[in-house]
Amino acid sequence: MxxxxxxxxxxxxxxxxxxxxxxxxxxxxxxxxxxxxxxxxxxxxxxxxxxxxxxxxxxxxxxxxxxxxxxxxxxxxxxxxxxxxxxxxxxxxxxxxxxxxxxxxxxxxxxxxxxxxxxxxxxxxxxxxxxxxxxxxxxxxxxxxxxxxxxxxxxxxxxxxxxxxxxxxxxxxxxxxxRLFKDEAEIGLLQQACKISADAHKQAMRQCKAGMWEFQLEAIIRHHFAMQGAREPGYNTIVGGGENGCILHYTDNNAELQHGDLVLIDAGGELAGYTADITRTFPVSGKFSPEQAALYQVVLNAQYAACAAVKPGNSTKDTVAAAIFELTKGLLELGILQGELEALIKEQACKKYFIHGLGHWLGLDVHDVGAYKVNDVERPFEPGMVLTIEPGLYIPKGSACEQKWWGLAVRIEDDLLVIKDGHLNLTDTAPKEIAAIEALMAGLQ
The missing domain is CATH 3.40.350.10 (Creatinase/prolidase N-terminal domain)
Known part of the structure; x- marks a missing residue:
């Protein structure tokens, strides 16, 4: 144990x-x-x-x-x-x-x-x-x-x-x-909550297989939280298999996981009041299909770009711009969007499939307190702030694109602490590279 x-x-x-x-x-x-x-x-x-x-x-x-x-x-x-x-x-x-x-x-x-x-x-x-x-x-x-x-x-x-x-x-x-600026004690608790939660996501990846039910993956995650001292989740756990992942706050968690589907898990454990908030998306059967891998990589590229913009002096304006560029470019290359890249970015065409914000403050509340703007201007990041970065793409059935993309939902979320020379990713031990996820699920890690 x-x-x-x-x-x-x-x-x-x-x-x-x-x-x-x-x-x-x-x-x-x-x-x-x-x-x-x-x-x-x-x-x-x-x-x-x-x-x-x-x-x-x-x-x-x-x-x-x-x-x-x-x-x-x-x-x-x-x-x-x-x-x-x-x-x-x-x-x-x-x-x-x-x-x-x-x-x-x-x-x-x-x-x-x-x-x-x-x-x-x-x-x-x-x-x-x-x-x-x-x-x-x-x-x-x-x-x-x-x-x-x-x-x-x-x-x-x-x-x-x-x-x-x-x-x-x-x-x-x-x-x-x-509360927006975390002190040393708070950072210590958040680091531990994030470590517990990242390990729980890894357990879900290791044990997932077709024929399981969404609530069984939820049970695996919550069991790991509790066994490590985070007896309650910081919010209701989301386990969305297949098109259920297109429901942003899906918590029914009562469907059977199907071979060939992706499953989206958004879960974080709470330790002494402080919560992690992690989302990972992975293939139920351990191997991404070409379409799943292609869409997933678009979201991952957007997440990396947005995370890179988290540093003192930048703001959410910079992280959103970085994510929008990568999402739009990727959707255009896949044929899900049509047109000229510059025009699509200007009109934020990707918001048709990226239907939520890019992130939020994190701490004692999963959507933690603190103003996002000062005098109606996005406030610059400063050391001690903790925030999530969580781009996603959701393509429900009937969308105006090729049918092969229908029902796919991908979200990738990490928790970042702003430090003097950039940021520290508190949740990067939960794998998110395609090869790393597949290796873990195959028992190679």
Whole structure:
């Protein structure tokens, strides 16, 4: 059995540093509220596996629901912190699992902590006399209701010395700008999540054969994730055999894999909240047909060209231009498009078959936070950014091209970390060259 990839040791200083950087961006005499996620009912009295709110995770690392982080910045710039969490409860812990409780939480997460039974009073105390309230309004209804009632109380009783904040800021764009640039701890987790996920894709290639079902390949991948400590996928796994690959977010995964078809797998494991996002396309029976290989190579050429453009100073404008050129050139050479190359590129004719964007930020969310444009201009890549590059071509039945291309779907996706002199491909251990895929599936690697 392969050894389990272990996450880095929890470092409270990392989270304290993130909170400090966030508070440095807020005005004086402000208060910040950040809620944990809540448990979501799956059926009657059972819940989905709990997944912590990404912003709350980023700032605290605290893994439980029903928690609130209160950060205050005084008029003189002094910062105070408080975590409210569930109290210890012997009976609840027998039924539902252990809780940290305030005392243990304070020790392990280096945050002053009290029971969330004091939630109403602590929020009122924190908001009173502050000028600015910062939180993600509309994200969690319980917090919205609490804030609304607290503001009403502060506004209605000035004789008690109450004064409500006069300004309100949305937390999301502020913290998104911080999360866009990954720190060393985040990069370490992403590298491990990507390694686990790349190995899972290799396992799927090794075990795939005609007559299997799409959900069986999904099971192989998710089993590898879980066995390596990434117990949940970062998103619903896509396993599309044949024309099912033309459905971009296909997750039924309930069709039988046919000899002679391609299968498209888009899957990434999540480790400590950080997810990989990899897509590989390969022949069910281990050998590309001439048509499959030709279309696949067009996408691979586009992916290599787009990846090469990921470096500081460039932007998504450069990566998209590189991909569009290669896709258009390749489709023209195959006869799937007709016309003059320059004109086809200008009108983006390849978008008929390349029907999605080229990539997205990656991190605590698979489509991670962070603005793609600044002042309506594509922002340049900078070290610390992590993004996907995922060109694809999809030719459903009935398309305006030769029938031999119908039903083919190819997408190739990797996760790239921008570094000072270019980029680092975090997922390149999952083979994508035609010869490498065929060798792996033949048991030669």
């Amino acid at each position: 392969a050894s389990i990839i272990k996450a880095p040791v929890f470092d409270t200083a990392v989270y304290a540093g993130r909170r400090a950087r966030l508070m440095a961006k807020l005005p004086e005499n402000s208060v910040l509220l950040v809620s944990s996620a809540t448990e979501i009912t799956r059926s009657r009295d059972t819940e989905f596996a709990f997944r912590q709110d990404s912003d709350f995770n980023y700032l605290t690392g605290f893994p439980e629901p029903d928690a609130l982080l209160i950060l205050q910045k005084s008029a003189s710039g002094e910062i105070t912190e408080l975590l409210l969490c569930r109290p210890k409860d012997e009976l609840a812990e027998i039924w539902q699992g252990r809780r940290f409780g305030p005392e243990q939480a304070a020790q392990q997460f280096a945050l002053p902590a009290v029971s969330n039974e004091q939630l109403t009073q602590e929020v009122q105390n924190a908001l009173n006399q502050k000028t600015t309230l910062v939180y993600s309004q509309g994200l969690y209804s319980k917090l919205d209701d609490l804030v609304s009632s607290t503001l009403a109380t502060l506004r209605n009783y000035p004789k008690k010395g109450y004064l409500a904040p006069s300004q309100q800021l949305d937390l999301r764009p502020i913290i998104a700008e911080l």
